[in-house]
Amino acid sequence: MTDSDSSIVPVKRRNGLRKDLREIYESRNILRSLVSKNLFGRYRNSVLGFGWHFVMPIVMLVVYYVVFTEVRASPISDFWVYIAAGIFPFNFMVSNLTGGAGAIVGNSGMVKKMYFPREILVLAHVISNFIVMVMGYAVILIIIAVTGYPLDWVPLLLLPAILLLMALFTTGYILLFSSLTVYARDVQYILSSVSMVFFFMTPMYFLADSVSGVLGNVIWLNPFTYYIEAFHSMVYFGEIPEMKVLLMCIILPLVSMMLGLAVFRRLKRGFAERL
Structure with missing residues (x-):
């Protein structure tokens, strides 16, 4: 391969990515419609409607408070705050791990009937869940502040x-x-089982540094740990997260996006035929 040939590949990749971003922008109305459907469709016929997104976090927090302060005391002081700081981000990540894998398969009708950037289905799933999680987390922070817990801003x-x-x-x-699930439905089922492992190996109910040995190393191999520990530091301990935690919070999305985009762009051309 000559020098001129070797320079063609990265140029094509940049042009391809630029084209994908342009198509996503041009299809922003579809994205907006899917996000709205995800946010409002679930509680469309209920009395509170969209308000359920606020009620559920409050109910969960009340349950945590009663169970871990009145029923089952923990050696961690203000344990309900410790749990609340991490449980909602964890639920966001693990629910997207299982539910997000079906983002394409679950919208097979759209994929087969019309053309649009397939990435929009993933973006709609993430954005709608992210909005709900942020709103719930905001409610939690307000409740924590109202109870008099000393938050460091x-x-x-x-x-x-x-x-x-x-x-x-x-x-x-x-x-x-989601792209792998189109070609092998078992991926989604495997991830449902793996999510249970993450539930027990992510430091939501215990201090990460309290676990040593092989199990302690496994906990820090869990990518969810770094984000949960970052939230614990900021909300519960009132500290800026450690440098290794911050670095991993930056490195993980870079690796995840590079790998995810590479695989998705390669496989998406066969989605309609596989669904």
């Missing part, structure tokens, strides 16, 4: 950045697994 300034990095990380692995 300086570390909380990093909160929007960590949330966005987590959303990018999530988008990357949804792109990966």
Whole structure:
């Protein structure tokens, strides 16, 4: 291959990515419609409607407070705050791990009947869940502040950045697994089983540093751990997360997006035939 030939590949890749981004922008009305459907469709015929997105986090927090302060005391002080700081981001990541894998398969009718950037299905799934999670987390922070828990607002300034990095990380692995699920439905079922492992191996109910040995190493191999520990630092401990945690929060979405986009772009041409 000559020097001129070797320079063609990256140029084509850049042009292809630029084309995809342009098509996504031109199809923004479809994206907006799908996000709206995800947000409002679930509770369309209920009395509270969209308000259920606020009620559920409050109910969950009340349950955590009663169980872990009155029923089953924990050695971690203000344990309900510790759980609340991490449980909602964790639910966002793990629910997208399982539900996001079916983002393409679950919309097979659209994929087979009309042309649009397939990435929109993934973006709609992530954006709608992200909006719900952010609203719930805002409610939780307000409740924590009202109860008199000493929040340090300086570390909380990093909160929007960590949330966005987590959303990018999530988008990357949804792109990966949703495209693989089109070709092998078993992927979604495997991820449902794996999600249970993440539930027990992510430090939501225990301190990450309290676990040592092989199990402690496994916990830090879990990518979810770094985001949960970042939220614990900012909300519960009132500290800026450790440098290794911050670096991993930045590196993970970069790797996730690069891998997810590469696989998704390669496989998406066969979606309609496989569905």
